[in-house]
Amino acid sequence: MTLNPLKQVALLTLMLCGLAPLRAQTVAYSGANKPVADQVVAAVGNKIVLESELENQLSQARQQQVQLPPDAKCFFLQQMLANKALVLQAERDSLPVTDDEVNAQLEQRLRYFIGQYGSQEKMEEVTGRSVYQIRDEFREPIREGLLAQAMQSKIFEGVKITPSEVKDYFDKIPKDSLLFYESEVEVGQIVLNPKPSPSVVQYTIDQLNDLKKQAESGQKSFEVLATIYSKDVATGGNVLTVDRTQHNFDPDFVAAAFRLKNGEISSVTKTQFGYHIIQMVSRQGDIAKVRHILLIPPITQIDLDRTIKKLDSLRTDIVEGKTTFGVAAAKNSDDDNVMTGTKRSGGMFTAQDGSTYLPIDQLDKGIVLMLDTLKVGEISAPVTFTPDPRMQNSSVRIVYLKSRSEPHRENLQDDYSKIQDRALQEKQYKALMKWYDEHMPSFYLRVDPQYADCPSIGDWVKKSQSAKD
Known part of the structure; x- marks a missing residue:
């Protein structure tokens, strides 16, 4: 496989824990937007993998801009088979996953999708399915996802990392391969859109x-x-x-x-x-x-001045400790785009991995210019800006600079937690690969001939067949 161990673990986590797209149909689409003929491409025990499921995983990864290896189909099929094996073992071991847990996850996922579409009625209208049909579709995948997570947690429960292991991991990194961190900032915004009369x-x-x-x-x-x-x-x-x-x-x-x-x-x-x-x-x-x-209904200067005054009053409340920036953003900010908005993260900009630390070059130019005059902990005065130049509509925002780091080469003193996380992930990955090597031969494994040349999958099939002979 072309991805390194840490990226493999990250992608496996994406598959086990990520929110799959809610599709209006369960069929996969080709580049020409024509249905892909569905078929069983692999099976582990009584768990099957369909061609459409494989296509959907690829589509989801591309939407999330995950860097994929050249042999992406082989890679994802391997991960899907690995996931099915975890589910089977969890069932063998009778790991507890209750109906209440499944229902809680199901309702959380439904709330997520309803939030994306704006309302339950809009979700049903756009997808062409009732909420009851959507619940039925997601119930079993959620149950399997929880079982796989439970099994993975069982494998990882004895995997710990000590300070000496973190140091050993760091010392093995070639000096010319140490990461260089540009200046990173934690920055947030509260946006108000002026309302026309x-x-x-x-x-x-x-x-x-x-x-x-x-x-x-x-x-x-x-x-x-x-x-x-x-x-x-x-x-x-x-x-x-x-x-x-x-x-x-x-x-x-x-x-x-x-x-x-x-x-x-x-x-x-x-x-x-x-x-x-x-x-x-x-x-x-x-x-x-x-x-x-x-x-777009034009905004008058009166509308703009009214919004600036409201946001300035909100800023004063934050500065005087009457509320926090996060609470104020959650209650008031209009920056609520499902994919890129900051409202749901307490006003803070976040990276794809959920981190609030961002290189300055990932921020829009307007905020970068504002950071030149802000000290750590300060909140700017309200300023007008244009969120989408195509639409030419003005909004007003205040910007909060929470923290700023200086450019530096990775080191244990400044970046211990990041290095510790990578060292632990590598150790967990090795434990997971050892588990697969030991347990895959115990499962019935079948793979469509078109994927027989996938390296790791082929090895698993051979071991499974040898164990049965």
Whole structure:
């Protein structure tokens, strides 16, 4: 396998613990958006792996921008077989996983998806499935995930790392291979979006209704109207491809689009970006091609000043200790994008691994400029900025600098916890690989011939067959 042990453990953890995408259908899709013929590609005992499941794992990893090896299918199939083996052993050992635990995980996952879509009704509408169907679909995978985690915990329970082992691990790293840490910061923001007056909102809605009438009457084509009037300057009158199994678009936009027939134009639809009318160009299953006209109710200086005053008052409460930055962000911030927003993390920016420590070059330029004048522990005055240049709408934010580190070469004094984590992960990985070597021969193992050349999988199959002979 091409990934190093630590990345293998990280990806295995992703598979065991990560939230799989909620798809509108359980079939995998090829690059041409056509269904992939499903088949059993491998089995461990009575646990099977389907081609669609393998494709879905690859898709999930790509969405999360996980760096994949060249033999990605082999790698993920190996991890899926390994996961099934953990489940089987957990069942053999009667490791306790209760219905209450499964139900708790199931409800947590449902709350996550409902949060992504905005409401239970919107989730059901966009996915085409009721909440009861979704519960049925996820119950067994969640149970297996909990069993696999329980088995892995049992394997790891005796794996500890001592300070001397951490030092030995660090000393074995070639000096020219020691990581160099650029300056890292812990930084957060609270964002408020100015609200336009009701009269301005109604004027915008009336404009869109008039444009809809023009398109439906044939005065002008929807494409021409979109090119002239839409504030989404990146698309104009161009066709957008919307896959409702992904989460790249606002859920209200997706729901409105998939209610349409070919050529039909939606009523005015509100999203986080503004107000739209949408035209369905064509649709095939979960893939739709649409055009839209976006209008954004203009914000007046009065609206902006009102928002600045509100955020400045909130900043004063934080500075005076009446509330904390995290609580204030959770209650007030409008930065609530499911994938990139800071509201759910107490206002703090986070890396893909969940860490709040970020290199400065991963922050937007506006925040980088603000950090030049902020000391650790300080909160900036409210400033206006443009979250999405395509939409040209202004928001207001305050920025909190929690901590800052200086650039340095990795060392035990400054980076002990990071080195300790890597050393422990390596030791856990070795324990896990030893467990697989000892236990895989005890399971019935079958793999489709197309994956027979996958190195580690082939070794497991040979050992399993030898144990049966």
